[in-house]
Amino acid sequence: MAERRPLALITFDVDDTLYSTTDFVRRARENSLKAMLAAGLDLSLEQARAELAEVVSEFTSNDEHHFDRLLQRIPRERLGGINPAILIAAGVAAYKDTVVHSLAPYEDVQEGIKRLHERGFRLGVASHGLTVKQAEKLVRLRILQYLDKHALFFNEQLGMSKSNPKFFLRAAETLGLKPEQCLHVGDRPDRDVDPANAAGWITVLNRRSGRYHEMVGDTPPAYTIHNFWDLQELVERDFVPVRADPSAAPA
Amino acid sequence: MAERRPLALITFDVDDTLYSTTDFVRRARENSLKAMLAAGLDLSLEQARAELAEVVSEFTSNDEHHFDRLLQRIPRERLGGINPAILIAAGVAAYKDTVVHSLAPYEDVQEGIKRLHERGFRLGVASHGLTVKQAEKLVRLRILQYLDKHALFFNEQLGMSKSNPKFFLRAAETLGLKPEQCLHVGDRPDRDVDPANAAGWITVLNRRSGRYHEMVGDTPPAYTIHNFWDLQELVERDFVPVRADPSAAPA
Numbered sequence: 001m002a003e004r005r006p007l008a009l010i011t012f013d014v015d016d017t018l019y020s021t022t023d024f025v026r027r028a029r030e031n032s033l034k035a036m037l038a039a040g041l042d043l044s045l046e047q048a049r050a051e052l053a054e055v056v057s058e059f060t061s062n063d064e065h066h067f068d069r070l071l072q073r074i075p076r077e078r079l080g081g082i083n084p085a086i087l088i089a090a091g092v093a094a095y096k097d098t099v100v101h102s103l104a105p106y107e108d109v110q111e112g113i114k115r116l117h118e119r120g121f122r123l124g125v126a127s128h129g130l131t132v133k134q135a136e137k138l139v140r141l142r143i144l145q146y147l148d149k150h151a152l153f154f155n156e157q158l159g160m161s162k163s164n165p166k167f168f169l170r171a172a173e174t175l176g177l178k179p180e181q182c183l184h185v186g187d188r189p190d191r192d193v194d195p196a197n198a199a200g201w202i203t204v205l206n207r208r209s210g211r212y213h214e215m216v217g218d219t220p221p222a223y224t225i226h227n228f229w230d231l232q233e234l235v236e237r238d239f240v241p242v243r244a245d246p247s248a249a250p251a
Numbered sequence: 252m253a254e255r256r257p258l259a260l261i262t263f264d265v266d267d268t269l270y271s272t273t274d275f276v277r278r279a280r281e282n283s284l285k286a287m288l289a290a291g292l293d294l295s296l297e298q299a300r301a302e303l304a305e306v307v308s309e310f311t312s313n314d315e316h317h318f319d320r321l322l323q324r325i326p327r328e329r330l331g332g333i334n335p336a337i338l339i340a341a342g343v344a345a346y347k348d349t350v351v352h353s354l355a356p357y358e359d360v361q362e363g364i365k366r367l368h369e370r371g372f373r374l375g376v377a378s379h380g381l382t383v384k385q386a387e388k389l390v391r392l393r394i395l396q397y398l399d400k401h402a403l404f405f406n407e408q409l410g411m412s413k414s415n416p417k418f419f420l421r422a423a424e425t426l427g428l429k430p431e432q433c434l435h436v437g438d439r440p441d442r443d444v445d446p447a448n449a450a451g452w453i454t455v456l457n458r459r460s461g462r463y464h465e466m467v468g469d470t471p472p473a474y475t476i477h478n479f480w481d482l483q484e485l486v487e488r489d490f491v492p493v494r495a496d497p498s499a500a501p502a
Contacts, residue, residue, distance in 0.1 A: 039390075040400070083403045086395065089386035100351040135340035139290075144337065149291070152334045 007202075007239035008177045009151060010116065011126040013186030014134055017206050018141055019105045025061070028098040035094035036067065040082035043074065062130055067091040103140045106208070110143060112228030117146040120241040124151025126171060126184055128162035128191055150175060162191045168199035181242065185231060189217025197221070204231065258453075258490035259428045260402060261367065262377040264437030265385055268457050269392055270356045276312070279349040286345035287318065291333035294325065313381055318342040354391045357459070361394060363479030368397040371492040375402025377422060377435055379413035379442055401426060413442045419450035432493065436482060440468025448472075455482065 015021035033048040041048065048070070055069045063069075067088045071079060079087065117123055124147055127134040131154040138144055138152075153171045155162045160170075172179045179200035186192025187206045196203045197219045205221035207213065225231050266272035284299040292299065299321070306320045314320075318339045322330060330338065368374055375398055378385040382405040389395055389403075404422045406413045411421075423430045430451035437443025438457045447454045448470045456472035458464065476482050 039395070082400055083386070083405075083408075085382045085386040085405060085408065086389065086400075086403065088383050089390045092383060093387050093390045096347055097351055100348055131336045132339050132343060135334070135336040136344050138337065139340050139344045144290070149333055149337075152337065154334075154336060157334075157336070 002238075004238055004240040006181055006242040007121065007183055007235070008181040008242050009122050009124060009148075009172070009175065009183070010235070011124045011151065011153065011171065011182070011184045012113075013184070013188070013192050013206070014125060014127045014137055015129070016187040016209060016212070017185060017192075018109050018143070019103065019137070020209055022209060022211055024098075024103060027102060028095050031094040031098050032067065032091035035090040036087050039087050039090035040080040041071075041087050042078045042080040062133070099140070103137065105141045105143065106228065108228040109141070112232050113143050113146045115232060116235060119236065121235065121239075122148050122151060122241065122243070124148050124153065124171075126153045126162060126168070126186070126192075128155045131156045163195050165195045165198035168196045168201050172199070172201070183235075183239075185225070188212045189215050189221075193217045193221045194219050204234070253489075255489055255491040257432055257493040258372065258434055258486070259432040259493050260373050260375060260399075260423070260426065260434070261486070262375045262402065262404065262422065262433070262435045263364075264435070264439070264443050264457070265376060265378045265388055266380070267438040267460060267463070268436060268443075269360050269394070270354065270388070271460055273460060273462055275349075275354060278353060279346050282345040282349050283318065283342040286341040287338050290338050290341035291331040292322075292338050293329045293331040313384070350391070354388065356392045356394065357479065359479040360392070363483050364394050364397045366483060367486060370487065372486065372490075373399050373402060373492065373494070375399050375404065375422075377404045377413060377418070377437070377443075377447075379406045382407045414446050416446045416449035419447045419452050423450070423452070434486075434490075436476070439463045440466050440472075444468045444472045445470050455485070 012018055029052060033045060033052060037043065037045060037048065043051070051070050051073060052066060055066050055073070056063070059066070059069060068084075071084045071087060113123060125138065134154060135152075138147070153167070155167060158167055158170055160167050168182070168184065169179065172182050180202070183202040183204060184192060184196040185204040185206055186196075187208065189205065189212065193203045193205050194217045203221040204223045204225055207224050208226055223234050225234070263269055280303060284296060284303060288294065288296060288299065294302070302321050302324060303317060306317050306324070307314075310317070310320060319335075322335045322338060364374060376389060385405060386403075389398070404418070406418060409418055409421055411418050419433070419435065420430065423433050431453070434453040434455060435443060435447040436455040436457055438459065440456065440463065444454045444456050445468045454472040455474045455476055458475050458477055474485050476485070
């Protein structure tokens with residue numbers, strides 16, 4: 001049996017790693033469109049879906065005016081004589097309801113993270129997106145108690161994209177850790193595997209679901225997993241938790 | 252018994268008329284601050300309340316960065332070593348949870364509106380605020396089915412403050428109605444009673460609760476009520492519903 005290597009940090013990507021963003025967003029948008037139709041929007045569900053998909057593709061998923069834009073793009077008579085603010089509000093309310101009631105981790109994530117935490121591994125997050133929006137997901141996934149409060153890395157706060165290897169170099173440096181003792185788990189070859197590899201981190205590709213399931217990156221991950229039981233197994237087989245040199249830790 | 256006068260429209264203010272905005276906001280802010288404290292914010296609940304009250308007073312209640320500003324104003328060590336994004340997200344999540352679970356009309360409002368609708372009165376809304384935010388309240392209060400879809404008036408859409416009598420003149424004109432056959436119900440002497448009086452509307456001051464409970468306006472309302480049973484009674488005693496001349500109605 002090979003000797004287990006020291007591991008000082010495990011970071012997790014958020015979207016499609018800790019929860020099924022793809023499934024969640026599909027459900028939230030579907031609920032919103034159905035609410036807008038119920039409020040009087042005169043489109044078929046298929047038409048509304050197609051129009052919203054175009055809006056998201058043209059303005060990105062973080063745009064805050066999806067429903068406004070949807071209504072602007074369609075012929076005015078399709079509003080069914082309803083004040084557009086009411087149609088937008090029906091969509092917004094249904095979306096928020098879905099966030100509050102349905103945003104939940106993959107079924108094995110909470111237990112997997114809890115166990116790694118109990119085994120003594122230091123856990124964190126490396127996330128790309130709107131900072132408070134990403135942080136709200138962590139709150140709703142109910143995993144914050146297992147994460148090191150100094151190991152939450154958001155690309156906006158670091159002033160760089162997560163696709164830049166410096167993101168991972170800076171994260172390790174902030175905690176006074178060697179990159180080769182840090183491991184990152186994510187679903188995107190371009191934002192998780194390639195840049196973390198380039199920074200000298202150990203990489204785990206989460207091949208579970210999501211939009212990037214078929215994407216091929218420039219460099220292979222050190223490991224591929226399909227769920228958090230796989231992750232558990234490889235970490236406990238190949239690694240032993242180490243704490244950083246206290247003299248190198250930040251104040 | 253005096254003859255009942257014709258009434259073509261009843262509009263309602265939203266905040267502190269259809270639901271207790273004052274109570275709701277107090278509860279939502281309290282839930283948010285408690286969540287931020289539980290997430291590690293190192294203040295007493297009293298300190299946090301006082302700081303947030305100042306933020307709201309300095310930046311208005313519609314500012315979208317209350318929790319960010321609260322954290323900016325306090326000494327950095329009060330963040331308890333927690334990433335501010337997590338503290339803000341804890342507050343935001345608790346606020347949204349409260350909106351989804353606790354935004355409900357005064358107990359007599361839904362029944363009162365339903366009965367006025369059944370008696371044949373045309374009902375609408377005259378609201379001041381952020382349009383979609385106000386519209387979302389109507390969605391959540393579950394009263395839209397009793398309101399005339401052409402009679403929803405939002406100050407941003409009309410391009411003027413609700414404290415301007417033109418707001419009410421324009422609302423009546425839009426529907427082809429005489430101002431003296433329109434009645435407005437609201438809690439604010441300055442934004443509900445005075446401008447609607449000046450526009451020739453019949454006014455009802457809702458003296459139920461809220462921040463403006465003690466405010467005195469320039470002109471007296473035609474009626475004062477304390478709940479929607481009072482409203483019911485005065486409307487059925489003094490008025491009879493009339494439909495507008497169809498030739499004057501908008502397309």
